[in-house]
Every structure is written in structure tokens, then in C-alpha cells.
Amino acid sequence: MVTPSLVLFYLAGVLTLGGALGVVMSRNIVYASLGLIVALLGVAGVFLLAFAEFLALVQVFIYGGAIVIVIVFALMLTRLEDFRGLSDHKQWPLAALAAMAIFGVLAAAIARTAVSTQERAEVGFTVLGERLFTDWAVPFEVVSLVLLVALIGAVVMVRPTGDRN
Amino acid sequence: MTALEGLFYGLGAAGLLVFLSGTVMVLTWLERKALARIQLRMGPMRVGPHGTLQPIADVAKLMTKEDITPSWADKRVFWLAPAALLMPALLVWVTIPMARDLVLRNLDMGLFYVIAVSVLSVMGLVMAGWGSANKYAMLGGLRAVGALISYEIPFILAVLGVAMLSQSMDITRIVDDQRSIAYIIVQPLGLFLFLVAGLAELGRTPFDIHHAESEVVGGPFVEYSGAHWAAFMLAEYINTFTVAALVVLLFLGGWRWPAMPGDGALHTLLSLIWFLTKTYFVILAIFWIRGTFPRLRIDQLMAFAWKVLVPLAFVNILLTGLVLYYDLGWWVLTILSLLSLAAAFYIIFGRYGSRAERMTVRVYSTRELGLKPAVRPQAAPPPDGSPVQVDKAPAAGA
Known part of the structure; x- marks a missing residue:
């Protein structure tokens, strides 16, 4: 039976796959990055349907934005010329593999997961926040530590070395 | 979703589109009139009484104007850019209420939705800047990304302060929570942050470096004309209206504060009028700011975001958190917020104002620094005296 949500699911899937194919197939690097935004918004659509x-x-905020x-x-x-022939680099079979x-x-992991027969239910973001900051506080802090490391790394990389010349 | 619901949403969306387009037409007229008043001019006077029909004439002009595509432009990106800018501007209005129940779909995470969707509009500016294959447009696009990404942080943090006060991201609930006291009284610092960062997000003077006419001749939109240029302007004015509406909803009590009498349809009507009145006052203030302040230079703009607004936004959240955690009265937050606002103004006008050179860039010559002049490799002219080869067209147009 074709329900609106099924149609929307396929729409999101087409957007995601189309965008992703655009990323790897396009010879124009800017088109590839625009394909990436389409693919990421498609994933947001899949999340929304779930x-x-x-x-x-x-997803929209962090990736799209x-x-x-x-x-x-x-x-x-x-310059665009610097990226000519990026998509037919000779390592592409390796990348494909x-x-x-x-x-x-x-796919194997998803196929092995038992499909829950429960009714899909919304999880309010208040509940999500509570769980995130009580039960999962330590992993959360570890993730923020990663961001801190990245920030410090960026500062170290752009720090001027030696004299002005 | 039933067919009836679909019809409801379809009609609602169409109504919203008509309403927003009408608002934009009013706003263009209002802005020209307000700026004219400030500059002791008359503004548009010819079309209709006091130029009130000017917007209609403008629309007719823009729609019939030739739509030019630069020959080096990347056609697809060039034509998609106005849509990429306009879409988020319209999508945001799905969840912005104008009165109780006068909203297309009230979301539990409305505020977060508004922020997440509005972030996407930067993409439109970037695409316009890159697709035009024009150096000024490109520089404008780069400036837009830099400024918008920087000012997003204080903008979001200011919104977070309000969400903390109301313990909710549902805009209707935030308005309801202000029935006794508007958040402008509780969090004046938050309002300041939100309005300043909002102006920067809109790219309005004094923060309009990405279409600074004297520097990048109009920024990402230089190459656009006719209907596509109109789409950009539509998005800009809708965004202005959005920020003003958000200021009213988050800080000025929306339609609830002070009390709003009546119930049922009468209440909705009165609420709508009250909401629009407040919004237009905020918009007039925005135009007033545009008429008053000169444009910031790009380094001042970035320094102001990162050195003043971001720390202040953290102070705002910290104070709000402390007051909420220790359950102090709201008047405590009012006083603390006002004090930090005063301190901020002292830092901006007292310290930077009196010693203006602190905020300016001093260019030193190599002699002043006691350094050897840097030797730049210079292209030697070709021996046969032929002219130096000029770079081909800019990168676009693969």
C-alpha cells in the first residue's frame, strides 16, 4: 500500500542517493559540494520520517549549515583548475572497494538488527536532553574534548613561527 | 494526514506567501520613507499619495526588466542561488506564530527549527557570489560567509538564554510565559545581543559589509537584474520582518504582554494587530539604526563579534543559569543583566571610543619595524616585447 510517508521516504532516498552520486561523479568540485548538501538534507528527511x-x-543545522x-x-x-580530473583519480577502484x-x-549490521514491532513514538527533546546530560554525560564530555583538541590544533597550525619575514 | 488537513496546510502556506509578499512591499516603501525623513528628504512622492503606490510600480518595473546572465557565469548555480536564499526565508515562517493559533504548524522545537533553517540561507549568498564569476560578487560572498558564521554564535546563544528562562523552545509557550513580565525586563542583555546579532545576520547597516556599495559594489547580487534580483530583495526583507517578529515574540511578550482582552476570534484579531504594531515598531528601530550608524570595517566587524558579543552571550547564559539554579527572583537577573550591559557599553564606548586607534589597523612600513624590505618575485616581461599574458576568465563555467 502506498502511504504518503512511503512516498516521502522514497523521495528522501532519491535525494540522498542522487546527491551522493553527484558528489562522486561530478567533475566540477563546486557541483560536488552542492551535491553533498542535497545528500545531507536528504538524510535529514529520513531522520524526520523516523x-x-x-x-x-x-543534521540540517550542523551539516547543511x-x-x-x-x-x-x-x-x-x-581555483577550479586545481581540481581538474579529481573524480577520475587512478585510485578510484580502491576507494570504491x-x-x-x-x-x-x-548493511549486515542493519539486517541483523531485530525490527521493533512497537509503534513509532516521538521522543521529546526534553527527554533526550535529560538522558544526554545524566546517563550519557561522560561520553558527551569526551566528544566535546575532541572539539577542544581540534580547536587547539587549529591554533597551533596557524601560529606564526620564526620572525616576520 | 487527511485530504482536509492537506487542503488546510496548502491554503495556509499560500496565505502566508501572499501576506509576506505584501509585507515586503510595505517594508520597501516604509524604509525609503523612514530613511528620507532621517536625511531631511521627501522620499518617493510621485506614484500615489505620498508615494504609497511606489512598491507596485517597483514590482512592475522589476518584472519587465531584462534578466541578464553574465557570459562567464555558471548558469545552473547562478539561477539556483536566489531560490536557495528565498526558500529558508519562507520555510522559517511555518512555525512563527502571529497570534494564538494563528500559525501554520506550532512545533515543539520551533525556535531550534527557525535557527537551523535560517542557517541554510548563507548557501544562497555563497552560490550567488561564486556563480556570478565576478570578483566583487565573489568577495561579497566570502564576506557574507565570514560575517554570518561569526554572528550566528551570539545569535543562537541569545536565543538559548530565552529558552532557558521559559524552559521551552516552543514559541507559543515562550509567549505565554511572558504574560506577566516580558523578557525584555528580565534579560535586557539578551535583547541587545539578539538585536545586534540579528542585524548582522540580515546584513543591514551598520553590518552590511557583504554588500557594501563603496567596497564590493553590492556584493553577491551585482550581476543580477530583474526578477532574480527581486527574489534576493524579497528574501532580505522577509528576513528583516522575521528578525523583528522574533524580537517581539521572544523579548517583547508577543501578543500577550501587557494583557490582551477578549476571547475567540476577537482575541485573535486583537492579538494580530498588537503583534504587528510591535513588529513595525521594531522594524522602524532597525531602519533608524540604518539611518544613524556608519558601516563597520570588516576587521572591526569580526572583532566585535568575537571579542564583545560572544563573551557577552556567555555571560548572559551564565547569569541566567545561576539565577535559575539558585531560584533567585527575576529582579536579580534584571539587575545583573543591566549591569553587564552597562559594562559592555563602557567597554565599547568608553575604552574603544576614546582611544579610537585601538580598533583600527596601523600599517607599519618595513623601515619603522627595522626589517629588511621583502623581495617580491616579479614577473619578467617576455623578451620579445609581447604584452604580458593576462589570466583567462575566472574559475567558473566549467
Whole structure:
């Protein structure tokens, strides 16, 4: 039976896959980054259909908003000619193999997971926040430590060395 | 979702689109009139009484104007950019209420939704800047990314302060929580942060470095004309209206504060009028700021975001958290917030104002620094006297 949510699911899937194919197939690096934003928004759509509204918004906010924009920002500072022939690099079979391996692991993991027969239910973000900051406080802090390390690394990398000349 | 619900949402979205377009037309007229008043001019006077029909004439002009594509532009990116900017501006209004129950869909995480979706609009500016294959547009796009990413942080942190006070991200609930006291009284610092960061997000003077006419001749939109340029302007004015509406909803008590009489349809109508009145006051203040302050330089703009607004936003959250945790009265937060606002103004105007050179860039010559002049490799002219080869077209147009 075709329900609206099924149609939307396929729509999100087409967006995700289409965007992802655009990322790897496009010969124009800017088109590739625009494909990336489409793919990431498609994933947000899948989250939304799984009633994970908070995750969907985080996906749009962090990936769609921050990460892709920083990527595009960096691309705008470069010349397009520097990236000619990026998508037909001679290592592509290796990359394809690695991608297939990751896909295999994920697919196997998903196939082995027992499908819950429970009714899908919304988890309010208040509940999510409570769990995150009580039961999962330590992993949360560890993740923020990673960000701190990245920040310090960035500062170290741009720190001027030696004299002005 | 039933067919009836679908019809309801469809009609609601169409109504919202008409309402927002109408608002934009009013705003363009209002801005020209307000700026004219400030500059002792008359503003538009020819079309209709006091130029009130000017927006209609403008729309007619823009729609019939030739739509030019630069020959080096990346066509697809160039044409997608206005849509990429306009979409988030419209999507945000799905969850912004104008009165109780006068909202397309009230979301539990409305505030977070508004922030997450509005972040996407930067993409439109970047695409316009890159796709135009124009150096000024490109520089404007780069400036837009830098400024918008920086000012997003104080913007979001200011919103977080309000969410903490109300313990909710549901905009209708935040308004309801202000029935006895508006958050402008509780958190004046928050309002200051939100308004300043909001102005920067909009790219309005004094923060309009990404379309600074004297520097990048209009920024990402230089190459656009006609209907596509109109789409950019539509997005800009809708965003202005959005920020003003959010100021009203989050800090000025929306339609609830002070009391709003009546119930049922009458209450909704009165609420809408009250909400719009407040919003237009905020918008007039925004125009007033535009007419008053000169534009900040780009380094001042970034320094102001990271050295003043971000620390202040953290102070705001810290104070709010302390007051909530120790369950002190709200008047304590009012006083603390006002004190930190005063301290901030002292730092901005007292310290930087009196010693203006602190905020300016001093360019030293190599002699002043006691350094050897740097030797720059210079391209030797070709021996046969042919002209130096000029770079080909900019990167776009693969």
C-alpha cells in the first residue's frame, strides 16, 4: 500500500542517493559540494520520517549549515583548475572497494538488527536532553574534548613561527 | 494526514506567501520613507499619495526588466542561488506564530527549527557570489560567509538564554510565559545581543559589509537584474520582518504582554494587530539604526563579534543559569543583566571610543619595524616585447 510517508521516504532516498552520486561523479568540485548538501538534507528527511525530529534539525543545522558552508568557503578560495580530473583519480577502484566494504558492514549490521514491532513514538527533546546530560554525560564530555583538541590544533597550525619575514 | 488537513496546510502556506509578499512591499516603501525623513528628504512622492503606490510600480518595473546572465557565469548555480536564499526565508515562517493559533504548524522545537533553517540561507549568498564569476560578487560572498558564521554564535546563544528562562523552545509557550513580565525586563542583555546579532545576520547597516556599495559594489547580487534580483530583495526583507517578529515574540511578550482582552476570534484579531504594531515598531528601530550608524570595517566587524558579543552571550547564559539554579527572583537577573550591559557599553564606548586607534589597523612600513624590505618575485616581461599574458576568465563555467 502506498502511504504518503512511503512516498516521502522514497523521495528522501532519491535525494540522498542522487546527491551522493553527484558528489562522486561530478567533475566540477563546486557541483560536488552542492551535491553533498542535497545528500545531507536528504538524510535529514529520513531522520524526520523516523520521528527523530531533533536529529533531523541537528543534521540540517550542523551539516547543511556549518560544515558544507565551510567546505564551499574553502573551495571559493581555490581555483577550479586545481581540481581538474579529481573524480577520475587512478585510485578510484580502491576507494570504491573501501566504500563497498563500509556499505557491506553497515548493511549486515542493519539486517541483523531485530525490527521493533512497537509503534513509532516521538521522543521529546526534553527527554533526550535529560538522558544526554545524566546517563550519557561522560561520553558527551569526551566528544566535546575532541572539539577542544581540534580547536587547539587549529591554533597551533596557524601560529606564526620564526620572525616576520 | 487527511485530504482536509492537506487542503488546510496548502491554503495556509499560500496565505502566508501572499501576506509576506505584501509585507515586503510595505517594508520597501516604509524604509525609503523612514530613511528620507532621517536625511531631511521627501522620499518617493510621485506614484500615489505620498508615494504609497511606489512598491507596485517597483514590482512592475522589476518584472519587465531584462534578466541578464553574465557570459562567464555558471548558469545552473547562478539561477539556483536566489531560490536557495528565498526558500529558508519562507520555510522559517511555518512555525512563527502571529497570534494564538494563528500559525501554520506550532512545533515543539520551533525556535531550534527557525535557527537551523535560517542557517541554510548563507548557501544562497555563497552560490550567488561564486556563480556570478565576478570578483566583487565573489568577495561579497566570502564576506557574507565570514560575517554570518561569526554572528550566528551570539545569535543562537541569545536565543538559548530565552529558552532557558521559559524552559521551552516552543514559541507559543515562550509567549505565554511572558504574560506577566516580558523578557525584555528580565534579560535586557539578551535583547541587545539578539538585536545586534540579528542585524548582522540580515546584513543591514551598520553590518552590511557583504554588500557594501563603496567596497564590493553590492556584493553577491551585482550581476543580477530583474526578477532574480527581486527574489534576493524579497528574501532580505522577509528576513528583516522575521528578525523583528522574533524580537517581539521572544523579548517583547508577543501578543500577550501587557494583557490582551477578549476571547475567540476577537482575541485573535486583537492579538494580530498588537503583534504587528510591535513588529513595525521594531522594524522602524532597525531602519533608524540604518539611518544613524556608519558601516563597520570588516576587521572591526569580526572583532566585535568575537571579542564583545560572544563573551557577552556567555555571560548572559551564565547569569541566567545561576539565577535559575539558585531560584533567585527575576529582579536579580534584571539587575545583573543591566549591569553587564552597562559594562559592555563602557567597554565599547568608553575604552574603544576614546582611544579610537585601538580598533583600527596601523600599517607599519618595513623601515619603522627595522626589517629588511621583502623581495617580491616579479614577473619578467617576455623578451620579445609581447604584452604580458593576462589570466583567462575566472574559475567558473566549467
